Amino acid sequence: MRLKPFEFLNPSSLEDVFELLVRYGNEAKCLAGGTDLLVQMKQRRILPKRLINLLPLSELKGIHKAEDSLRIGALTRHVDLERSAFLEKGWNLLALAATKIGSPQIRHLGTIGGNLCNASPSADTAPPLLVLHATVCLSSLKGNRQIPLEAFLTGPGQTGLREDEILKEVILPKPPEGSLFTYLKLGRRKSMDLALVSVAVLVTINPERKTFEQVRLALGSVAPTPIRARAAEKQLGGNLIGEEAIREAAETAAQECQPMTDLRATAEYRREMVKVLVERAVKQSLGFPIPPTGI
Amino acid sequence: MGNYSMIGHSVPQIDARDKVRGMTEFVSDLQLPGMLYGKILRSSYPHARILHIDSSKARRLKGVKAVVTAEDTPRVPFGPRTEDWTILAVDKVRFVGDEVAAVAAVDEETAEEALDLIRVEYEELPAVFDPIEAMQPGAPLIHGKERNIVSEFQLNKGDIERAFQECAVVYSAHYFTNQVYQAYLEPMACVVQCDPSGRLTFYLATQIPSMTRITYAKALGLPLEKIRVVVPPYGGAFGAKMETNLHLAGAILSQKTQKPVRMVNNREEDFMAGNPRVPMYIDLKVGASQQGKLIAKEVKIIGASGARAVYSMAIVATACYRVDSLYRFEHLRTEGVTVYTNTVPTSCFRGFGNAQMTFALESTLDMIAEALKMDPAELRIKNGLKTGEVSIHGWQIGSSGLEECVQKAVEASGWKRKREEKRFGHGIGLACCNHVSGNRAFSREFDGGAGIVRIGREGKVLVYHGESDMGQGQKTVFAQIVAEELGVGLDRIEVAQVDTDLSPFGMGSFATRGTVFGGNGVKAAARHAKEQLCEIAAELFETVPSQLELREGKISVIGEPERSLSFEKVVEIGVLRRGGAPIVGTGFWVPDTVLPDPITKYGNISPAYPFACQIAEVEVDTETGHVTVLQYTAAHDVGKAVNPMAIEGQIEGGVVQGIGWALMENMVVEKGKVLNPDFRDYVMPGPLDIPPIHSFLVEPVDPNGPFGAKGIGEPALNPSTAAVANAIYDAIGIRFTELPITPEKILRALKDHQKNK
């Protein structure tokens, strides 16, 4: 299907963007990489009369490091995340997830802001950002406001973004010293697929006492939004590291998610896979051998 | 034999450079002056009566040049085999995607907008989607016939009851092969131009230009000479691109507007109204002796043709009996039924039914080998037909490299060692296949191939054929064959695009026939041109033609290299002496194949039979159910390999397609609607899902193929699903009889298996 006609607006500053948003409200949509938006327009799932092109706005680009946080502009592309030297230590989890998105072509167009604003339950940057305790900075004529990512993602395709706002940047606090982490994504094939289930894990451990300290787990594609698996986290935090404990926590994670049946997989399969993937992810982050999930 | 300058040399396809640089104009890129863009309004109901169509609003839309419905068409039933098509739906629609109306407009956007403005009032009718239900008395009738049966196939030989009683092992199972989509790069497309005399030129992506022309003449009520078919480069087909209503709707629109009209399916339309694979239920029972001699085979197949028969009955027939010429069965009972359903018409897809049946048979043979405690490879070798044998259906096996294929694949894959080193989750599986190079049962009018070679004053050799290069490399093979005959380089050769005004009447590209039929045709034409060149040169050298040879761009007296002239020089002298007439060689080749007997199906249907053995090695993740294919070995008997590189390309492509079908590809159809008509949810393997594929060519010189060559297109895929299924069985001990073998199915089966322990 072809795109239906629309007006293409090319603002030259953030202020222009805000004014256009106020003027056109829900008739307009912001355009970043367009890898979600244009597909939806072609499929006639949404038919905005106007597109506001964000791409020229340098204020929304780049990764900036402050003393103890990282600010990632909304227009930062997945390929920029993959390659950024700033994404080191725990932050590297985000880069790891970015490598698993779509194809090289998609990663050269798609942005972190688009991924979050599109708010798919399977958005690959979301689980890592959740465990990295990301907040998002939303911006409008009225100024900026910051909310935790977890509060921003409210449902499939739904966010806390007001009609007059854009997502300006994503802010990441410093991850805990000694963070161990990984991101596992299960698709129907080994690349170029949306996650059936994805798991981001970030843990710290006490090597002397052989216990978990902090445990953060997030799951993708198994609830209306990407979610934290808090019950499972709690089960492990502070406790002795052991295969049995990990397996039990994985079981808990499988119970606390709310997967759906769709074309890609049944709810039962997804739930089962949460168990498998959480177990594997925690083990992998600790350096235990796991079978090559490979997907 | 041997010592060829062209044959057997790996050369890149002659059109590859243009393609990879994006220079090739495919059908959907064609632009003609004044061209309009056509779109089809498709049914969103699987079965409904059309009460009324109101296209007045669409007609009034600015930029719309024509809106047509069945009223604007001849409304004669037609079809390549059974006459159950009309160009646009008359009175009722029979599947979601059925063509109801068509629009031509100044651009595609306007045409699409106009579709939204056409109002169709439908009265929904009860619909039936599964062939077993559709067969039952009382099922909703899809065509005016008493039952939804398209055709029935029966074939019995020997004494099946007694034979099974005498078998030491009998294995029966119920298989299902699902509906998959060919997923060529370029969706179906055409440009149709009506000239002032009413003559139509079709620029088509079609595998069968000459046959299409005949079908379309009937559909349009025109004499054959009023239709010209031209085949520009097009983006793949894999069997799907034969006749399609898209082309005919384009013709009607062009007649109406007197403008060229381009029609291109979008991907969704291509899924819902293309020609996917015939899904089949296959009940198969096979028996063998204690020594592993295959004795009896009983099969019952039910295939779903969808809402039009297209070629489905021939595909079911092929599934019914082609494998009987792979092994030496003695007793057969065969029943095949092809049934209408309210789903997209299904048709040809690489393998033509033999791929479906090979999945069932080769899965079954592994179970028999296991019961006999016999190496599955040995079972195949023991029963496989050999050179010089005549099969139970009268197929004359002029050459068979089957045994060598099995040996090569076994050796190269580490089969023996890997079968012994049992580890749960890891497995290796093998499957074989046979095929045809051209199928007389399908080419009913005649069997043969022809070519024309035209050499102009400048010495450029233009080769005309009537087949169809859909990207498989046919042009390159024809160029190599002609270059070999004429002793010139490939740079001298140009292969003309098929144009029914100029090209020979070719049957087209199906049944893996291009190399053998088209190749023999152009070879004969090149021979004829060569004879003429030798006559010209003989006069110049004052010798006889038989004393001359054509090599390395020169025509020389044999044994006297100093008496030689360049190819171009001889051509130039010849053309000038003949009043400017080009050197034109025409030639044809007719094999001694026969139409099989209508009852017994006895008769040699193909001049050359290719064989293959493929081995897959897999790792099954028993927690996620995912299968990783680790290594793939494919040994193919291709006769003399004209272009080994192109053949390896075909093998790799076939294996990839087979792995996709085995593990993930599936058209999900619910109440007649395809739920995944896009590449997001119609998953196919990506580069990371594909293992290293090790290809081996086994090259017995076939007595009939050009230079001993046989076909490769379809056998490349035939055994792949069974090889993967057999490897999964070896890995986890579970036999899967339904495609695709998805992670969820595997996991569920593993759980059931554990429970039952």
Ligand SMILES: Cc1cc2nc3c(=O)[nH]c(=O)nc-3n(C[C@H](O)[C@H](O)[C@H](O)COP(=O)(O)OP(=O)(O)OC[C@H]3O[C@@H](n4cnc5c(N)ncnc54)[C@H](O)[C@@H]3O)c2cc1C
């Ligand atoms: C073939 C293919 C494969 C894909 N594979 C994956 C995958 O593996 N994993 C995955 O997570 N995603 C995948 N995607 C989806 C998509 O590429 C990503 O979600 C991408 O990050 C979207 O970013 P974008 O810049 O293209 O967003 P756009 O399409 O430009 O925008 C998406 C939405 O966000 C809004 N928006 C964008 N930026 C802002 C902003 N700064 N402020 C306010 N609103 C904004 C837009 O208005 C729109 O509603 C795939 C897409 C395709 C086509």
